[in-house]
């Protein structure tokens with residue numbers, strides 16, 4: 001497990017998310033109520049870029065076909081059919097630096 005520095009805390013404002021490439025994988029990091037959460041950013045339906053979707057509270061909506069995912073757990077919240085969960089990653093903050101463990 002390695003800690004990757006991905007952004008400063010002021011780089012991800014409240015209610016926003018960013019997409020980052022970590023170790024060859026696209027990951028989104030979201031600020032939900034002042035806490036940061038990291039989840040794989042490639043929708044496992046048909047590869048939609050979840051980091052380009054819409055974030056409302058802890059739920060991100062895929063921009064391609066509208067599946068909804070909980071960025072805290074990686075679980076599917078709503079879609080026309082069941083999909084497996086997305087991997088989530090531990091996030092730590094040291095000072096004003098956000099790290100994702102992978």
Ligand code: FES
Nearest residue numbers: 043046048062065
């Ligand atoms: S690719 Fe995300 S819902 Fe289809």
